[in-house]
Amino acid sequence: MGRQRVKFTFEGELVKEPIIYMLGRDFHLVTNIRRADVGESIGWVVLELDGEKEEIERGLQWVSSTGVRVDPVSGDVVQG
Amino acid sequence: MAFVSGLRCRECSREYPAEALNVCDFCFGPLEVVYDYATIAEVVSRDRIAAGPLSIWRYQDLLPASGEDPVDIMAGYTPLLKAKNLGKRLGLNNLYVKNDSVNPSYSFKDRVVSVAATKALEFGFETIACASTGNLACSVAAHAARAGMRSVVFIPSDLERGKVIGAAVYGPTMVAVDGTYDEVNRLCSEVGDNYPWAFVNINMRPYYAEGSKTLGYEVAEQLGWRIPDHVVIPSASGAMFTKIWKGFNELACLGLLEGVPPLTFGADQNTVHHPAITTRMHMTQAEGCAPIVNAWAAGQSQVRPVRPDSIAKSLAIGNPADGIYALRVIKESGGSAYAVPESEVVAGIKLLAETEGIFTETAGGVTVSGLKHLAESGAIGPDQLTVAYITGNGLKTQEAVEDVVNPLTVKPTMSSFEEALEGRVGIRS
Numbered sequence: 001m002g003r004q005r006v007k008f009t010f011e012g013e014l015v016k017e018p019i020i021y022m023l024g025r026d027f028h029l030v031t032n033i034r035r036a037d038v039g040e041s042i043g044w045v046v047l048e049l050d051g052e053k054e055e056i057e058r059g060l061q062w063v064s065s066t067g068v069r070v071d072p073v074s075g076d077v078v079q080g
Numbered sequence: 081m082a083f084v085s086g087l088r089c090r091e092c093s094r095e096y097p098a099e100a101l102n103v104c105d106f107c108f109g110p111l112e113v114v115y116d117y118a119t120i121a122e123v124v125s126r127d128r129i130a131a132g133p134l135s136i137w138r139y140q141d142l143l144p145a146s147g148e149d150p151v152d153i154m155a156g157y158t159p160l161l162k163a164k165n166l167g168k169r170l171g172l173n174n175l176y177v178k179n180d181s182v183n184p185s186y187s188f189k190d191r192v193v194s195v196a197a198t199k200a201l202e203f204g205f206e207t208i209a210c211a212s213t214g215n216l217a218c219s220v221a222a223h224a225a226r227a228g229m230r231s232v233v234f235i236p237s238d239l240e241r242g243k244v245i246g247a248a249v250y251g252p253t254m255v256a257v258d259g260t261y262d263e264v265n266r267l268c269s270e271v272g273d274n275y276p277w278a279f280v281n282i283n284m285r286p287y288y289a290e291g292s293k294t295l296g297y298e299v300a301e302q303l304g305w306r307i308p309d310h311v312v313i314p315s316a317s318g319a320m321f322t323k324i325w326k327g328f329n330e331l332a333c334l335g336l337l338e339g340v341p342p343l344t345f346g347a348d349q350n351t352v353h354h355p356a357i358t359t360r361m362h363m364t365q366a367e368g369c370a371p372i373v374n375a376w377a378a379g380q381s382q383v384r385p386v387r388p389d390s391i392a393k394s395l396a397i398g399n400p401a402d403g404i405y406a407l408r409v410i411k412e413s414g415g416s417a418y419a420v421p422e423s424e425v426v427a428g429i430k431l432l433a434e435t436e437g438i439f440t441e442t443a444g445g446v447t448v449s450g451l452k453h454l455a456e457s458g459a460i461g462p463d464q465l466t467v468a469y470i471t472g473n474g475l476k477t478q479e480a481v482e483d484v485v486n487p488l489t490v491k492p493t494m495s496s497f498e499e500a501l502e503g504r505v506g507i508r509s
Contacts, residue, residue: 005103077211078236080213080394
């Protein structure tokens with residue numbers, strides 16, 4: 001089993017899509033939202049994912065493929 | 081000893097012990113160091129600072145790690161030069177350059193890494209790590225060598241050879257990651273969560289970031305315990321920007337600035353603003369990666385992440401951790417934020433080199449071109465005390481200015497030399 005903390009940023013029409021629900025349903029992940037700010041044209045959600053490591057990885061790849069931006073919770077890790 | 085009471089979440093204010101943590105378990109907000117300022121106020125003084133070492137550790141009472149035996153390669157105490165020639169060119173009569181490009185590993189990162197490495201040793205870590213496109217990797221590897229620690233540095237696989245060598249020479253375990261910028265970020269974040277290493281900008285981040293406060297302390301001390309009217313700062317994550325502001329405010333609250341009465345810090349130490357701190361904080365980013373400037377220009381309190389595409393790679397953080405806090409500082413200080421066109425970054429490097437004899441990297445080019453914009457737009461008055469922060473050395477990004485190499489090529493005879501000289505600069509013997 002694995003656990004990962006991530007931040008999703010949704011823009012435009014993606015704000016209306018049930019991405020987190022589908023992530024939980026299709027990849028058998030428990031999604032636990034801790035903080036969020038969702039507006040009409042942009043929104044972000046900070047959440048924790050629990051599940052099989054491979055499923056977390058596959059799930060995050062799917063989220064990225066929808067156009068939702070996936071980032072580490074604490075911002076970019078790679079620095080100058 | 082360090083006067084640290086613990087850590088506190090910037091979002092929900094939950095408190096934690098001073099351990100190797102960076103994110104609140106409840107809301108995943110960032111954790112910040114909480115100081116025992118009452119005790120610090122009893123101990124610290126200008127004389128005590130002046131009697132300290134010629135490095136950032138002269139401010140040890142205000143840092144979150146013990147200064148008794150720090151990992152110190154003499155970071156900090158860098159020159160503050162009156163920039164007469166650059167000032168004349170820009171119409172600024174009271175301009176200074178804080179030249180942090182002369183740190184031991186040639187960037188301001190030595191300040192933050194010295195604090196992080198010292199804290200890592202205190203916590204008992206044997207390995208220190210980072211993910212970097214250059215400056216941070218050099219500094220982590222250098223400090224690890226000094227401390228006798230193992231270091232692991234993650235770099236993008238397409239990093240320029242010069243930067244790779246600049247870090248590799250100190251003997252770290254170097255991991256070249258083959259992937260997009262976002263993939264490298266996610267991998268390194270996951271590694272940081274899973275290995276018992278002191279990752280400087282993950283589990284050491286609350287302590288690491290505090291090292292940048294010394295950029296504020298030093299400028300104030302070098303100006304005779306005064307603060308500037310304006311500062312111009314290049315930004316990536318926004319952390320250094322907020323910490324310079326915090327540094328000025330700490331000095332004021334502790335009564336260390338000339339003619340400024342002390343003040344209590346209040347409950348939230350990280351947002352304290354002493355009314356005597358009137359410095360306007362100006363942020364500069366390169367247009368190809370300017371998420372904080374974009375948010376400022378659009379009047380938004382949230383920062384929309386971007387995919388970096390900039391010549392200024394040391395500033396290329398598309399999802400800045402401290403972006404929203406930097407926006408608050410700009411607003412509170414009456415400052416500004418400006419995105420320097422990519423085409424003007426190199427012009428800034430050359431302008432500083434040709435006027436003041438300082439060779440900076442691309443981030444410094446962003447500072448200088450941003451300063452030029454502020455002077456030309458009238459945002460900075462001709463006689464206002466202004467400090468421009470130069471945070472990295474030009475030897476790191478030589479490829480950016482390769483076109484300056486254009487020597488006179490002559491035969492080994494006086495006639496050939498004189499002919500060429502006259503052709504280039506019109507000088508006759």
